[in-house]
Amino acid sequence: MKDIMVTNPHAGSSNVEKPANDTDSAGVLVIPTVTGVSPGSGPTTGGTNVTITGSAFIGATAVTFGGTSAIFNVNSNTQITATTPARPAGAAQVRVTTPGGTSTNAVFFNYQTPPTPTVVSVSPSSGPTAGGTVVTITGTNFSSATAVAFGGTPAASFTVNSSTQITATTPARPAGAAQVVVTAPGGTSNNTVAFFYLNAPALVGLTPDLGPTAGGTVVTITGTDLSGATAVTFGGTPAASFTVNSSTQITATTPARPAGPAQVVVTTPGGTSNSLSFGYLSTPTITSLVPAQGPEAGGNGVTITGSNLTFTTGITFGVNTASFVVLSDTQIAAVAPPGTGTVLVAVATPAGNSGTLAYNYIPAPQI
Numbered sequence: 001m002k003d004i005m006v007t008n009p010h011a012g013s014s015n016v017e018k019p020a021n022d023t024d025s026a027g028v029l030v031i032p033t034v035t036g037v038s039p040g041s042g043p044t045t046g047g048t049n050v051t052i053t054g055s056a057f058i059g060a061t062a063v064t065f066g067g068t069s070a071i072f073n074v075n076s077n078t079q080i081t082a083t084t085p086a087r088p089a090g091a092a093q094v095r096v097t098t099p100g101g102t103s104t105n106a107v108f109f110n111y112q113t114p115p116t117p118t119v120v121s122v123s124p125s126s127g128p129t130a131g132g133t134v135v136t137i138t139g140t141n142f143s144s145a146t147a148v149a150f151g152g153t154p155a156a157s158f159t160v161n162s163s164t165q166i167t168a169t170t171p172a173r174p175a176g177a178a179q180v181v182v183t184a185p186g187g188t189s190n191n192t193v194a195f196f197y198l199n200a201p202a203l204v205g206l207t208p209d210l211g212p213t214a215g216g217t218v219v220t221i222t223g224t225d226l227s228g229a230t231a232v233t234f235g236g237t238p239a240a241s242f243t244v245n246s247s248t249q250i251t252a253t254t255p256a257r258p259a260g261p262a263q264v265v266v267t268t269p270g271g272t273s274n275s276l277s278f279g280y281l282s283t284p285t286i287t288s289l290v291p292a293q294g295p296e297a298g299g300n301g302v303t304i305t306g307s308n309l310t311f312t313t314g315i316t317f318g319v320n321t322a323s324f325v326v327l328s329d330t331q332i333a334a335v336a337p338p339g340t341g342t343v344l345v346a347v348a349t350p351a352g353n354s355g356t357l358a359y360n361y362i363p364a365p366q367i
Helices: none
Strands: 003-008 013-017 035-037 042-044 048-053 063-064 071-076 081-082 088-097 108-112 118-122 125-130 132-139 147-150 155-160 164-170 178-186 196-198 202-207 208-213 218-224 231-234 239-248 249-253 261-270 276-279 287-290 292-295 301-307 314-317 320-326 332-336 342-349 359-364
Touching: 035 088, 042 081, 048 088, 118 178, 132 239, 147 261, 202 261, 202 276, 218 261, 231 249, 287 342
Parallel strands: 042 108, 125 196, 208 276, 292 359
Antiparallel strands: 003 013, 035 048, 048 081, 063 088, 071 081, 088 108, 118 132, 132 164, 147 178, 155 164, 178 196, 202 218, 218 249, 231 261, 239 249, 261 276, 287 301, 301 332, 314 320, 314 342, 320 332, 342 359
């Protein structure tokens, strides 16, 4: 070991020990020695952070892997941290160069070809053509994935959660199946897993389109792209139940709601439909019949007064049906059918039947 003499004109001289790897006891520069590298393997794309151990590393000017220079940092005389450069598959000798020379020890870093990613499933497996569906892609060898595509269209965004899972947001695409593909340093995945782009549902008709506020009306909804429906609502209230009969038909049971129009909407993985109006009706009531009697032959006009009469579908005098005209929500003009005795008059609407009022049939006079 060679000493360095430092002289201070005010304080005298002192001895400072030189770095351990500068020279040996005879003043000859020491060649560095590499004894290990950890981890000992990594991908051909490089980028693996490794710790190199050995001796005489102070003042290192280069670190190479199979002759290819690496970025490195000298931590101490016995340790260097380095980032592997990209290289072909195979063993690459790790060498350290200092002013004393280049190490020659047979320590190798094994470059490995990264495995090809595989896609096993995507969940959910369908969504709207507008994109924006957040999906979970499961598979293998996803680490360092560089791209995710749906039918060749890059994902709106993606995050690699682990080597077996990626979260991605679907891009906009036309309706149909789109192969889900992941690209990583090891290559491009198989393309056998598809995400299905769906058109938003469209509603055409409701039958019937009126019913009581108590709910319970079975309604047939017709339209397009109704398959896979996840919700049917009436004015924002979920249907009591529904069944998807086909891509063009759903049968739903109305929930209870206040009187008035309620917009019917169907939701599928493809989006939310347009709306059609279903009318909730209060039960009809009748308060008077004018006149409340007439001849057994019938044919006389009777004014029926009450409430919720707009959607009247039928009027009965006992067991006989009367012809009628709805004048307003509170009044109906009816023609009494033939009959005998005292009968009960009732009004029927899609919301149900009214209460009853008595009507008297008067026999013709006998001579």
